[in-house]
Amino acid sequence: MELHKRILLLVTGDILAAMLAILAALAIHRSAVPTVADFMGVGLYRIALFVAILVFLSFLAEIYANHHQLVTSEIAFKIVFSLGVACLVFSFLSHAYPDDPHGNNLLVSAVIAFGILQFLCHVAYRLYVKCRGFARRVLILGVGPLAGRMGAIIPASDENYVLSGYVQCANEATHVPPSIIIENTGSLYETVKRQQADKIVVSLSERRGVFPIRDVMACKLDGVEVIDAPTFYEQVTGKLFLEGMNPSWIIFSDGFKVGCLRKVLKRGMDICCAVTGILLTAPFFPLIALAIRLDSPGPVFYRQERVGEKEKPFWLYKFRTMRSDAESATGAVWAQQNDSRVTRVGAFFRKSRIDELPQFFNILRGDMSMVGPRPERPEFVNKLKESIPYYSERHFVKPGVTGWAQVRYPYGASVEDALEKLRYDLYYIKNLTLSLDLMIILETIRVVLFRKGAR
The missing domain is CATH 3.40.50.720 (NAD(P)-binding Rossmann-like Domain)
Incomplete structure (x- = not known):
C-alpha cells in the first residue's frame, strides 16, 4: 500500500472514530442505545464540523506524519495536545452559539470518547506494524x-x-x-x-x-x-525510483490517469480554494504592501516567468521579498539559506508563505492549480532537463501553489534537490486523486503554521 494511502487509512479511521464518539456520548447522556434519529438529531453540520475540526487538528499535531517512527507515549502526547486545542476551539464556538440545545456536556463526552478511540486505533496500527507475527x-x-x-x-x-x-x-x-x-x-x-x-x-x-x-x-x-x-x-x-524506471514501466504501470471528470472536479476545487483564499486575505493586502514599501525601495508585487503545463511559460505573481536588484549581477540563481538578497520583511513573508498569496490569481487565470509540482524558471528547467531523466514529465499537469514534494521535502536549491523533489512530483502525477490533493492541502497548512521548509 502506497504511503499516502496509509495516511488516508488512518484519517478514515479517525473519521469513523469521531462518529462513534458522538454515538457513545449520546448513549452516556441518554442511558440508552442511540437510534439513527438520535444521531441525525445532532445536526449534520454539527457532526461535519466536529469531525473536520478533530481531523484537522490531528494533522496539525503531526499524528499522521511519520507514524511508523512514533512510540506509544508520543502518540498519546500528540492526541492530548490536539484534543486540548480542540476543547479551546469548541469552547469558542459554544460561546458564539449559546443557544445550542445539545449543551456542552455532550460535546465534552464526545471529545473524550474520540480521544480514547483515536488512541486505541493508532496504537493498534502501531502494534500491527511492529508485531513480527x-x-x-x-x-x-x-x-x-x-x-x-x-x-x-x-x-x-x-x-x-x-x-x-x-x-x-x-x-x-x-x-x-x-x-x-x-x-x-x-x-x-x-x-x-x-x-x-x-x-x-x-x-x-x-x-x-x-x-x-x-x-x-x-x-x-x-x-x-x-x-x-x-x-x-x-x-x-x-516517491518514484527514477534510476530503476524505464519508459515501458511508465506505460504499463497502474497510474498516470487523469480523466475528464477528475480534471473538472480538480478545477472546481482550485476555484473554490482560490476564491476563499482571496476573500480571507485580500483585506490584509494593503498592510502587506505598506510593510514592503517601508522596508525597501521597489515595487510591491514581483512577477517572474515560470514553466507551466505542457511547458507553456506564464507569469507567476508574488509579493516582493528580495531587493529590486537581487539578480542584476548574478542572473537566475536559486535562493540559499539565509540569502543576503532577502529583505527583513521578506524573510518573514517567505517563512510564513505570505509572499505566495497573489498566486491565488494565477489559479483563477488557469495558469496554476492549488496542488501540483512547483513551477520552475525556464533557465533552471533547461538545465535540469539535460541532467535529470524524466524531468519534462512533471509538466504534464498544471503546476501548483503547493504539492507532494513541498510537504515531503524541504526547499531545493541544487540539482540533487531537484532530483529528489522530482521523485515526489512524479509520484503525485502517477497517483493523482482529489483525496491526495486534500491531504496535501491539510499538510501545507501545518507546514505554513509551523514555518517549515522556506528560504
Missing part, C-alpha cells in the same frame, strides 16, 4: 546494488515488512551482507515456500538470460505477490 516476509531476487538498496529501505517502512533474505540468480557482484543470502537449493519456487515469503521483489541488475520466469510464475499463481524494484520503492517511500 503479522509481518509480511519479503524475499529480494538479486544481490547487486539494486537489491541492496531495496533491502535498505525495508526497516524505514511504515508497512509491516520483514526481510526474508536475498536470492542470487546470476553472477552479479554482491552488494548485500553475505549472511542473509539464501542458498537457492533446488528451484526458486521451493526456496520461496521454504522461506514462507509473502512478496518477491525482483531486483536483478540484468534480467536477460537469468530471470527464472517459470519459477516466478509458479510463485505468482500460488498467491505470492511479485513486484519489481521501482514499484516496491514507490510503495515504501511515497
Whole structure:
C-alpha cells in the first residue's frame, strides 16, 4: 500500500472514530442505545464540523506524519495536545452559539470518547506494524546494488515488512551482507515456500538470460505477490525510483490517469480554494504592501516567468521579498539559506508563505492549480532537463501553489534537490486523486503554521 494511502487509512479511521464518539456520548447522556434519529438529531453540520475540526487538528499535531517512527507515549502526547486545542476551539464556538440545545456536556463526552478511540486505533496500527507475527516476509531476487538498496529501505517502512533474505540468480557482484543470502537449493519456487515469503521483489541488475520466469510464475499463481524494484520503492517511500524506471514501466504501470471528470472536479476545487483564499486575505493586502514599501525601495508585487503545463511559460505573481536588484549581477540563481538578497520583511513573508498569496490569481487565470509540482524558471528547467531523466514529465499537469514534494521535502536549491523533489512530483502525477490533493492541502497548512521548509 502506497504511503499516502496509509495516511488516508488512518484519517478514515479517525473519521469513523469521531462518529462513534458522538454515538457513545449520546448513549452516556441518554442511558440508552442511540437510534439513527438520535444521531441525525445532532445536526449534520454539527457532526461535519466536529469531525473536520478533530481531523484537522490531528494533522496539525503531526499524528499522521511519520507514524511508523512514533512510540506509544508520543502518540498519546500528540492526541492530548490536539484534543486540548480542540476543547479551546469548541469552547469558542459554544460561546458564539449559546443557544445550542445539545449543551456542552455532550460535546465534552464526545471529545473524550474520540480521544480514547483515536488512541486505541493508532496504537493498534502501531502494534500491527511492529508485531513480527503479522509481518509480511519479503524475499529480494538479486544481490547487486539494486537489491541492496531495496533491502535498505525495508526497516524505514511504515508497512509491516520483514526481510526474508536475498536470492542470487546470476553472477552479479554482491552488494548485500553475505549472511542473509539464501542458498537457492533446488528451484526458486521451493526456496520461496521454504522461506514462507509473502512478496518477491525482483531486483536483478540484468534480467536477460537469468530471470527464472517459470519459477516466478509458479510463485505468482500460488498467491505470492511479485513486484519489481521501482514499484516496491514507490510503495515504501511515497516517491518514484527514477534510476530503476524505464519508459515501458511508465506505460504499463497502474497510474498516470487523469480523466475528464477528475480534471473538472480538480478545477472546481482550485476555484473554490482560490476564491476563499482571496476573500480571507485580500483585506490584509494593503498592510502587506505598506510593510514592503517601508522596508525597501521597489515595487510591491514581483512577477517572474515560470514553466507551466505542457511547458507553456506564464507569469507567476508574488509579493516582493528580495531587493529590486537581487539578480542584476548574478542572473537566475536559486535562493540559499539565509540569502543576503532577502529583505527583513521578506524573510518573514517567505517563512510564513505570505509572499505566495497573489498566486491565488494565477489559479483563477488557469495558469496554476492549488496542488501540483512547483513551477520552475525556464533557465533552471533547461538545465535540469539535460541532467535529470524524466524531468519534462512533471509538466504534464498544471503546476501548483503547493504539492507532494513541498510537504515531503524541504526547499531545493541544487540539482540533487531537484532530483529528489522530482521523485515526489512524479509520484503525485502517477497517483493523482482529489483525496491526495486534500491531504496535501491539510499538510501545507501545518507546514505554513509551523514555518517549515522556506528560504
